[in-house]
Amino acid sequence: MPQPLLELKDLSVGFDTERGQIRPVAEVSFSIYPGQTVALVGESGCGKSVTALSILRLIPQPPGRILGGQVLLEGQDLLKLSERDMRGVRGKDIAMIFQEPMTSLNPVYTIGDQIIEAVTLHQHVSTREARDIAERSLNDVGISDPHRRLQEYPHQMSGGMRQRVMIAMALSCQPKLLIADEPTTALDVTIQAQILELLRKLQRERGMSILLITHDLGVVAENADTVGVMYASRVVEFATVEELFDHPKHPYTEGLFRSIPKLGQHAKRLETISGMVPAPTRFPSGCKFHPRCPRTRKMAESIKAAQPVSMPPGSNVPLETTPIRDADGDIFDVLSKCVGVEPTLREVKPSHWASCHVLENYEKSPPTAPHLEHRREDATNGASSDAQEVIR
Amino acid sequence: MLTYILRRLLLMIPTLLGMTALVFCVMAMSPGGIGGAALAAAGGNVRGAEAARIRAYYEKRYHINSPLIVQYGRWLNEISPIGWREDDDGNFTTFGFKSPSLGESMERHRPVGDLIAESLPITLLLNFITIPIIYAIGVWTGIRAARHRGGAFDSIFGFTQLAAWSMPTIWLGVMLITFLASNQYLHWFPAAGLNEMTASQMKFLPFFDPAHHWHRGWVLDVCWHIMLPVACLSFGASAFLTKLVRGSVLENLGADYARTARAKGVAENVVLYRHVFRNSLIALITVAAAILPSLLAGSVIIETIFSIPGMGQLGVEGARFQDREVILAVTLIGGIITLVSMLLRDIFYVLADPRVSYD
């Protein structure tokens, strides 16, 4: 069995804030295979950016802290490397591009200087050769007249061009994995499409893997091979892109898809997921989605009356099962679990992981970390166009 | 760029005119009017023939009773290189090029130009020694505090920085003199002046004489005298700069481009010194123009406390005696220095920040 390029195993990251310690990333596990594009999807504040930054250990150590888990790059745990060795990985084996091309480049140096810096850090070449490499990188990302561009400053370029420069800089040392943190969010829609196509082309040419962080399901549909959905610090669903779009299993993912308006649909109001994303200092007990979940609501409605409350949701509830009784005194097992026990990712269907107590095969499957060596060319044309059908 | 500089230089002229006019009006409004106190000091305020003669002399020589516009106009004429030449009786003769002069002091009866030539270099010396010192201290301490944010250095720094900035210069000066420069306590430093009285006989550099006694020499003597005044002057300003550097470095360390650099694999040290500091330089330059005027104000106090005959002292005395020429000259020179330093700051700004251009 081929080995994954990058494997996250139960990665947890904590932050010390004025209001106490929060855990923006809790037991996140997934794998990225060579040549694969894995998308990490979620709303703002779900922890996807922190996860990405933690892979490269770019979270400042106070106030941040790695609470546990492993990040295995070709079998080697990056979390155990010395800072010096880690610097050898950054930019060389794993590169990262960021959301805001406006501010992500140093305004007082030419882009030539900045790309050459990246090159000379990891490759033993003369400045002359480094300049040539830089020029070639600019060419690869589709920037015309690269020789002149090397002398320019970031403020002299448009947003789309700056993002291309960022990509050129990231790829100048031929990394095996490119982490792209919302690379197109700050750009116009047309430029978005160009940048994503560029990334796809470079990936094909170099056999590079991409970890694509985004909140845009359209981007996911067009670019990802496998998808992880994150909510409130955890991965709640992980599947191939076709499977996810055709058969979402987790109520949050279902809610996301339902809220996308469809062409030709008649409706008076847009559908939403009721409630708000909880702040990291106020995560609910048990399943973090349970206060907003339509499944728990249905279960609750079927109970005729309720016992008086002793604790509000959101407080520290012990992790054993806290039974919920209806008027007749019967225990509602599943609902109690939703409120009291945090679900973990389990393979509820072949090649489809989800974490929800209500799912059919949830109890039967063991908790495992997702491994999906899947690429979109493997699927049939019909399925992939189905996925895109949903978006259009 | 050259046109920009030229334009700025030309714009300085109306500003300088406005400044001197304003100061002139303030002087005129004060009791006694222009030259009142000087006149009084010379004995012209009492009754009697002698006093009347003094008054007449002052009027003829310094025109203190002429209308204000005329007085100001005369002064403008004096300082301009093109104007009416004046003969000894005060009548105007031909119009054309002439050598500009700053007039004569009413109180000391000496040409103001000479007074300024004597005192300005001293003030400039004081300030120009101070500026590199405060920048060196400020930058080193600020970077250190930012790098070890939250550590022992930073906490101690935070506490002492505010105390140092709040320290009144006069108190510091008085305390230093009291305890370090007096006969009653430690006499490590001299208390007054820039030179010993035997300065003119000193050789320039230190030397040993045949009897193996070590002589300080003029240079070291000035250094020894100037240490306390410079220490006083740089105390508050370096505290201010330190805080600025720390804040700017911290802000830039958390900026997006710093994150990009780290993601490229750049070491933290290099991020600090190559990427962050270069950006903080911009903030440092911006603040430089604010520092110089405050240093000038500070040096007035220092000159008074340490009895250093600089331009500040000249100005204070001129104000005391409502000595028109002296005050106007001091205002003019002070204004020129301030405006030129602002222009220099803007030029350096363009050099430091590629996003800015004046063309």
Added chain:
Amino acid sequence: MTEINVSTLTPPADPYPAPNAGNVVDAPVSFTRKVLRLTFERIGAQLGLFWIVLIMVLAVFAPLLANSHPLAMKSNGQWSSPLARALTPTDVTLLIASFAALVLWRLKRIRLATRVWTFIGIIIVAAVVSCVTVKPPLVQVYDTYRNGLVSGEISKAIFVPIHYSPDDHQRDVEDARLKPPTLAHPMGTTADSADLASNMIYATRIAISIGFVATSVAIVMGVIMGGLMGYLGGWVDLIGMRLVEICESIPTLVLLLAFVSMFQNHPDQALYIMMVVIGALSSFSYAEFVRAEFLSLRDRDFVHAAQAGGLPLWSILFKHMLPNGMSPVIVNASFGVAGAILIETTLSFLGIGLQNESSWGSLLEQALGAGGNVFWWLAVYPGLAIFLTVLAYNLIGEALRDALDPRLNKMA
């Protein structure tokens, strides 16, 4: 085993439920209160506030702390209170005002605005009434008490802790000039043979009043200037900025010195003239802040709405725009008070300024005597007082700045 109320899981029938499921919302707190709480949470601001309250107390109760007049005196079998008789209108007004402030502060039931207006009213009434009724004796001869005690005329006299007034030049004592601290004079004596501790206490009044009045004048003038320049723009702005530039380029001290000769002729009003002049000269920096804020606020929608509604100019400027643009002014106000105190100190030190009363600056000046003699008590005590006061205001200013600017808060 704990039980959980299921009804908290069922949202109401409304398809758009209140967005609080799973969250708890803070009770709303007014902005001012939040800023004040954040500011005075920090230890620095607390220490600063403590010191300022301390000197305010000293200022108000000065005549009861340091006075050559005995509090109570028995002479010829009669008890009398020379101290009470010698109180000036200022003393009386300050005492009444602080008592009123204390009472009003405790009455938390009444609305804040009402309390503030009541306080102002009480001060005005007290000032007017005391000016009319309170008449201290014009000539004060302090020696009589000391001589009287010695000679027996005065059988008993109860003094306040420091039994010297600041203008008691001890003419009955030989060579009391510039003496180091003793039991009788815990801080030593000044160049006028007066008690230093007494002078220091009375000088707190000058420090406090200069600070507040000068800064208030500066803020009012600056806000008006800056507001008009920022809002109207155009040539008002151009001319205004040139004026501001001119005034700021003048070496401040020289300009101040030029103004200062006005003090010489009106020694009684010197204090007030100085406050106004310092205030006017400091107003330019506030004007620049307000102008910058107003320039950016001018294009905001709520301003357009106010203009479209036909509101008068002063209402738009002061009721709508100003509360939004005040933060840099507030932050710098505290530093401004410190700065005003420093300017006054410097002027007094240079020998210009107040002639009749001593301020900390003029006391400090006496530390360096002629012929290289130094008097450490005159260097340490007044200087320390100035330093601590400036430090206190700076500490509060720093805390205010951190509280008002959340961005900087995260960095520090």
